[in-house]
Amino acid sequence: MSKERLYLFDTTLRDGAQTTGVDFSLEDKRRLMRVLDDLGIDYIEGGYPGANATDTELFASRPDFNSARFTAFGMTKRAGRSVSNDPGFQAILQSAADSICLVAKASDYQVRVALGISNEENLEAVDQSVRAVIETQREAMIDCEHFFDGYKSDRDYALAVAKTAYDAGARWIVLCDTNGGTLPHEVDRIVTDIAKNVPGANLGIHTHNDTENAVANTLMAVRAGCRQIQGTLNGLGERCGNANLTSIIPTLLLKSEFADYFETSVTPEKLRTLTHASRVLDELLNEAPNRHAPYVGESAFATKAGIHASALLKEPETYEHVPPESVGNERRILVSKQGGRSSLTSALERLGLPSDKDDIRVQTLLDEVKTREDQGYSYEAAEASFELLARRALATVPRYFSVDNFRVTVERNGERSKSLNGTVSQAVVTVSIAGDKDALVSVGEGNGPVNALDKALRNDLGRYQKHIENVELVDYKVRILTKSHDGGTASITRVLVESQDTETGERWTTVGVSPNIIDASFEALLDSINYKLLRDNARAG
Numbered sequence: 001m002s003k004e005r006l007y008l009f010d011t012t013l014r015d016g017a018q019t020t021g022v023d024f025s026l027e028d029k030r031r032l033m034r035v036l037d038d039l040g041i042d043y044i045e046g047g048y049p050g051a052n053a054t055d056t057e058l059f060a061s062r063p064d065f066n067s068a069r070f071t072a073f074g075m076t077k078r079a080g081r082s083v084s085n086d087p088g089f090q091a092i093l094q095s096a097a098d099s100i101c102l103v104a105k106a107s108d109y110q111v112r113v114a115l116g117i118s119n120e121e122n123l124e125a126v127d128q129s130v131r132a133v134i135e136t137q138r139e140a141m142i143d144c145e146h147f148f149d150g151y152k153s154d155r156d157y158a159l160a161v162a163k164t165a166y167d168a169g170a171r172w173i174v175l176c177d178t179n180g181g182t183l184p185h186e187v188d189r190i191v192t193d194i195a196k197n198v199p200g201a202n203l204g205i206h207t208h209n210d211t212e213n214a215v216a217n218t219l220m221a222v223r224a225g226c227r228q229i230q231g232t233l234n235g236l237g238e239r240c241g242n243a244n245l246t247s248i249i250p251t252l253l254l255k256s257e258f259a260d261y262f263e264t265s266v267t268p269e270k271l272r273t274l275t276h277a278s279r280v281l282d283e284l285l286n287e288a289p290n291r292h293a294p295y296v297g298e299s300a301f302a303t304k305a306g307i308h309a310s311a312l313l314k315e316p317e318t319y320e321h322v323p324p325e326s327v328g329n330e331r332r333i334l335v336s337k338q339g340g341r342s343s344l345t346s347a348l349e350r351l352g353l354p355s356d357k358d359d360i361r362v363q364t365l366l367d368e369v370k371t372r373e374d375q376g377y378s379y380e381a382a383e384a385s386f387e388l389l390a391r392r393a394l395a396t397v398p399r400y401f402s403v404d405n406f407r408v409t410v411e412r413n414g415e416r417s418k419s420l421n422g423t424v425s426q427a428v429v430t431v432s433i434a435g436d437k438d439a440l441v442s443v444g445e446g447n448g449p450v451n452a453l454d455k456a457l458r459n460d461l462g463r464y465q466k467h468i469e470n471v472e473l474v475d476y477k478v479r480i481l482t483k484s485h486d487g488g489t490a491s492i493t494r495v496l497v498e499s500q501d502t503e504t505g506e507r508w509t510t511v512g513v514s515p516n517i518i519d520a521s522f523e524a525l526l527d528s529i530n531y532k533l534l535r536d537n538a539r540a541g
Contacts, residue, residue: 003263006222006252009043009204009230010036010245012281014073016236017047026054028284030063035277036233037068040266041245043099043228045071050091059095067265069139072097076104076129076142079121083132093132099139101174102129106161107150119157123164130168141172143206148175148182151190162198172204172228177217180210180240184220195225204228207243209235214243219251222258233281234293246278250295254322268326275328283505288475288498295327302332302380344369351387353394365393375513376481376492382511384531385524391534398540400464400533403526404430404439406456408449408518427452433462434540450476450521457525467536468529470503478517493517497524501532508532 013029016022024032029046036044044065047055049072062070074092077083084090092100104126105111111122126142133140142165144150150158162173175191182190187207195203205221205228207214218229229252235244252258253271278296282289291298301324324331344366348355355362368389369379379386391397412423425446432439444456454473461468475498480491495512508531512523 003261004227006262006264007042007204007228008040008245008249008264008266009045009071009228010041010232011045011073011206011230011242012036012232012236014045014047015238015242016232018238019236019241020238022236022285024054024284026057029054029058032233032281032284033063033065033068035273035280037063037065038270039249039273039277040264040270041068042265043071044068045073045101046097048073048092049095049097050074050088056091059097062096062098069098070096071099071101073101073103073143076102076125077132079115079117079125083128089129089132093136097138099141099171100133101141101143101172102126102133103143103145104129104161104165105146105150106144106158106176107146108154108157110146110150119160123160126161126164127168130165130170134169139171140169141174141204142170143174143176145176146178148177148186148190149179151194152186155193159194159197162194166198166202171202173198173202174204174206174228174230175221175226176206177208177214180208180214182207182213182217183211184213184216187217187220188224191221191224191226200225201227204230205243206230208237209240209242209244212240214241215247215251218243218248219258222252222262234278234290236281244294246274246296247294250274250322250327254326271326272328295322296329298332300324301329347386348390348394351390353390355394361394365390368393372513376494377511377513378494378496379511381496382509382524382527384508385510385527388527388531388534397530397534398538399434400530400538400540401431401433401461403457403522404432406430406453406522408453410449423448425449425452427456429453429456431457431461433464436462449518450525453518453522454525457522457529461529464533464538467533467538470501471499471529471532472502473525473528474498474500474507476521481513491515493520495520495524497521497528499528499532506535 013024013032017024033044033046046058049055049059059072072092072095075088077086077089105115105122108119111117111119115122130140130142144161147158165173175194203226205218205226207217229248231243231245231248233245235241249266250271252262252264253266275296279289289298294300301320344362345355388397406427406429408425408427410423410425425448427444429442430439440460440462442456442459444452444459446452446455458468477496479494481494492513492515496509498507498509500507510524510527510531512520514520514523
């Protein structure tokens with residue numbers, strides 16, 4: 001039996017750009033479009049030509065795509081104006097787009113309140129706009145904004161908008177849950193009805209995630225007849241986001257409910273680049289990846305329970321719904337006090353330290369991990385610190401340097417206190433380099449004691465300085481673990497520090513624990529630098 005074709009439409013660079021705090025540069029857009037094209041997306045919506053300088057320049061020429069259709073977004077012509085006398089509409093027609101997606105109100109309420117025109121004028125604008133696009137020999141599609149809410153208010157008018165676009169020759173009529181409030185059973189009922197009047201082969205679905213149902217609504221729409229799927233990478237989008245393509249695409253390919261009946265342009269080989277595509281977007285936005293994201297998150301295939309880990313190592317299917325490598329991710333057996341020797345030996349094997357679980361050193365290391373976690377350490381989120389601990393127990397970690405002492409001062413004076421940066425922190429660190437006779441004294445000034453310590457520690461590390469020049473602290477998290485009788489200020493503190501090599505992009509996390517927040521922070525910073533030196537195979541004195 002031949003499979004039906006589903007078409008994937010990415011709107012990360014247009015609708016996703018509506019996300020609070022997101023602003024794509026021209027080069028950002030071009031880079032992400034290359035990634036999306038390589039993934040196998042059918043339609044890449046680059047933006048709104050004429051709306052801003054970036055999108056206008058982007059649509060000045062067509063990208064050299066492998067197979068994707070370069071798609072422009074815009075509005076139907078304005079009521080009361082001809083197609084030729086609407087500058088905004090003309091900017092879209094004059095773009096280098098392969099396809100043009102025009103937004104049109106599909107709700108009588110929205111037509112009256114937002115546009116202030118009659119229902120008939122709106123239908124006329126849809127008809128004339130679609131025909132104008134087709135006359136340029138390009139594919140036209142209508143984004144039926146507020147479709148589901150409009151259907152509930154006036155079914156006949158919502159259907160009339162869709163039918164007008166279809167009769168005018170639109171390739172796709174996209175049904176939009178613009179406010180994100182429609183539920184899966186409603187999507188099923190409404191799409192099923194519309195598919196009796198407009199062929200499913202011409203219907204698309206565009207959902208928002210305001211009830212956490214965008215992915216479910218999209219999949220339900222496919223079951224009910226829609227054959228184009230719109231969404232964004234990582235679920236980017238205004239308010240609560242759009243339907244997440246990084247969840248939808250692997251579900252279509254890896255779940256028999258869809259894979260047995262449908263096919264997409266994303267092949268199993270291309271699917272293995274999905275996690276990479278997700279991380280590229282995070283990198284462009286300078287955001288840490290969502291660890292708990294389905295399929296592509298760092299924790300998506302992670303386990304720390306000893307019984308689960310033991311079974312997982314024997315038969316991955318016991319606790320994995322799909323193979324992690326199918327989406328370019330990897331299995332992670334976390335080290336924690338809830339795990340056993342199977343978890344530990346698996347983690348050691350990943351580090352290149354294969355060990356027999358009956359080895360007394362493995363049990364000793366496991367006992368130490370459990371003891372440290374009882375004290376407040378957490379190695380499931382600080383794998384760099386765990387690697388240092390494991391190598392010290394089972395192999396060797398060179399002694400690169402030692403810290404003789406450090407001192408931190410925080411000063412606030414009247415003049416500086418008038419601004420947000422009302423304090424200045426200064427740190428002095430004395431370091432002895434292995435093999436060197438004289439100690440090094442470094443001073444660092446920062447916008448907080450930890451920042452000052454980080455700068456002082458990395459200011460002068462002698463012959464190891466070249467290894468840490470590109471290291472920067474990118475995240476710092478503090479958690480108070482226990483309450484004390486004085487209100488919490490003397491509690492045990494756990495600090496997680498995430499560092500990054502700005503040259504390679506590699507990130508690693510280390511942990512420190514102490515009743516003193518500065519001491520805990522410094523311990524994590526020391527682990528971070530020692531880990532970098534270890535990774536670089538730096539020669540100890």
